[in-house]
Amino acid sequence: MTKLCLIGYGKMGKMIAELAPSQDCEVVSIVDPSLAQHHALINAEVLAGADVCIDFSHPSVVLANIRQTVALGKNLVVGTTGWNAHLEEIKTLVQSTGTGFLHGANFSIGMNLFQRVIAYASTVFDKFEAYDSFGYEIHHRQKADSPSGTAIELANTILGQSTRKNSAVFEKLDRRPEPQELHFASVRGGYVPGTHVLAFDSEADTIELTHRVRSRVGFAMGALLSARWLQDKKGFFTFAEMISEIVC
Numbered sequence: 348m349t350k351l352c353l354i355g356y357g358k359m360g361k362m363i364a365e366l367a368p369s370q371d372c373e374v375v376s377i378v379d380p381s382l383a384q385h386h387a388l389i390n391a392e393v394l395a396g397a398d399v400c401i402d403f404s405h406p407s408v409v410l411a412n413i414r415q416t417v418a419l420g421k422n423l424v425v426g427t428t429g430w431n432a433h434l435e436e437i438k439t440l441v442q443s444t445g446t447g448f449l450h451g452a453n454f455s456i457g458m459n460l461f462q463r464v465i466a467y468a469s470t471v472f473d474k475f476e477a478y479d480s481f482g483y484e485i486h487h488r489q490k491a492d493s494p495s496g497t498a499i500e501l502a503n504t505i506l507g508q509s510t511r512k513n514s515a516v517f518e519k520l521d522r523r524p525e526p527q528e529l530h531f532a533s534v535r536g537g538y539v540p541g542t543h544v545l546a547f548d549s550e551a552d553t554i555e556l557t558h559r560v561r562s563r564v565g566f567a568m569g570a571l572l573s574a575r576w577l578q579d580k581k582g583f584f585t586f587a588e589m590i591s592e593i594v595c
């Protein structure tokens with residue numbers, strides 16, 4: 348049984364707490380300054396009973412949370428993004444404190460495996476000139492940014508395997524795409540939680556590979572898997588590295 352401290356008890360924190368018992372985890376403490384019934388601050392006393400902390404808070408506070416938690420010698424899983432500029436500083440802190448640390452911009456196990464499928468598909472279709480490739484993503488109308496971070500990662504995966512394409516174009520095109528350009532479009536509307544489609548297309552046929560998010564459950568399951576995996580580890584890891592270790 349892995350004992351958890353949840354840092355941030357919003358939509359993700361609540362989902363993780365709900366699923367924890369089914370994943371051999373127990374939530375022993377919660378830090379969220381917006382909720383009176385939980386701890387407002389990270390300190391040694393609050394973290395004392397936890398094996399691993401999980402942060403799904405806010406980009407504006409995550410760096411401070413990371414610094415405090417790691418300095419207190421606790422293993423930490425971080426799903427909150429927005430601190431990438433400080434990656435080297437945190438790596439050094441993790442090494443000097445002898446803690447375990449795992450982070451990722453997308454904790455969906457399915458999306459991570461989808462990335463692997465896309466990498467393989469790109470390698471094989473690249474060998475046949477008849478096939479062109481393109482992509483598109485759809486997200487709900489509240490999403491502020493486009494393209495999604497995941498769309499950028501998927502485009503880079505294709506470009507990394509392709510000998511014919513070397514740049515991605517996410518903006519609208521008022522011209523024909525150049526052969527070396529991968530066009531990746533973004534659609535915003537409705538309540539779609541997140542759909543990413545990659546297509547390999549020839550005169551003869553179309554092969555479409557789709558990842559469709561159904562709910563936040565996928566992210567929460569990924570975070571709980573990470574916490575269990577990290578419990579007795581030291582070092583700095585990404586979510587993709589953990590999946591690689593499990594798959595290989």
Ligand SMILES: NC(=O)c1ccc[n+]([C@@H]2O[C@H](COP(=O)([O-])OP(=O)(O)OC[C@H]3O[C@@H](n4cnc5c(N)ncnc54)[C@H](OP(=O)(O)O)[C@@H]3O)[C@@H](O)[C@H]2O)c1
Nearest residue numbers: 355356357358359379381403404408426427452453454566
């Ligand atoms: N890596 C992934 O796979 C993944 C998946 C989903 C979401 N995310 C990211 O994870 C973060 C959380 O997502 P969410 O949907 O759960 O957001 P949310 O519903 O807004 O929850 C965040 C919670 O953290 C609280 N908080 C604010 N400051 C804090 C602090 N100093 N310490 C602890 N908690 C604090 C917030 O309180 P207030 O409301 O008062 O600010 C809120 O209750 C977002 O940045 C999101 O983009 C990542």
